[in-house]
Amino acid sequence: MTMQLVSFKLCPFVQRSVITLIEKGVDFDVTYIDLAEPPDWFLAISPFGKVPVLQVGDTVLFESAVINEYLDEIHPPSLHPADPLRKAHNRAWIEFGSALIVDQYQMMIASDEDAFDTHHHAVVKKLAQFETLLGEGPYFNGASFSLVDAALAPLFLRFEVLNGWHGLDVYDGLTKVPAWHRALLGRSSTRQSVTTDFDDLLREYIREHGAYGAQLFG
Ligand SMILES: N[C@@H](CCC(=O)N[C@@H](CS)C(=O)NCC(=O)O)C(=O)O
Known part of the structure; x- marks a missing residue:
């Protein structure tokens, strides 16, 4: 199951997650939206109306720090210090x-x-x-x-x-x-x-x- 990332090309928070996806070697698809005119389907799934959103199967993840912690947990070794x-x-x-x-x-x-x-x-x-x-x-x-x-x-x-x-x-x-x-x-x-x-x-x-x-x- 390929993860689906919803992105805005200029969003630094999305880029944090893209960097983590790449560092972890995770396959993902990207959908770019225009935040000046966010599509209805995006507003329906994004609780804050913000990117990034990462869809993993039926589950919608949001908040870049949370997304990155999830990616870090499912693809060891961790990119956090152990202590x-x-x-x-x-x-x-x-x-x-x-x-x-x-x-x-x-x-x-x-x-x-x-x-x-x-x-x-x-x-x-x-x-x-x-x-x-x-x-x-x-x-x-x-x-x-x-x-x-x-x-x-x-x-x-x-x-x-x-x-x-x-x-x-x-x-x-x-x-x-x-x-x-x-x-x-x-x-x-x-x-x-x-x-x-x-x-x-x-x-x-x-x-x-x-x-x-x-x-x-x-
Ligand atoms: N704390 C959030 C911040 C995300 C954020 O601020 N995204 C901006 C774009 S860079 C956004 O989607 N803004 C749309 C809005 O506020 O309506 C995260 O780390 O994911």
Whole structure:
């Protein structure tokens, strides 16, 4: 039975699950929807009206962290640390990563300079908090790729595109976070988690939604 993933091409939370599906070698089909005009069948199955949704037989799973934990359990070896305290710590930072992804989104679609500065400040602050946590790398837990890496890779994919922004340097003064970025962008699961038109779609989305960000692109 092939799992069915419902996706929106620009959703970072979907990409977390795609990375996990690829890392685990799971066969899956993808259906892309437009979140601006969500189809009725999607609204009927998605309790929050959000992607990702993963259909496994008759069961509908939602919430990227839950989907990834399920995939991790059914396809060992686990991509979590074995130690319960480390595992809980990783889960906590996955949650923190979700908040950072939302800050990044709000920064991208900021309509004016004040809003941009507020969200830019939040992004920079959270990245500095990650910098203090990271060790030798290349990944969050060291040598092995983990679910927390899958959770943050979509953030770095976006910074890869945003690097072209005039004057934007969210990594100023950081060394470990940009090294983590490079390690995750070097992984094929990260690169395969987006469609080939991702960069263009993201720029187009920002032009349509964020007046200030679009101006920075110029
Ligand atoms: N906590 C959720 C967040 C998912 C989410 O925010 N998805 C967005 C797209 S990136 C969505 O579907 N938004 C549609 C809406 O809010 O109506 C997860 O981790 O899966």
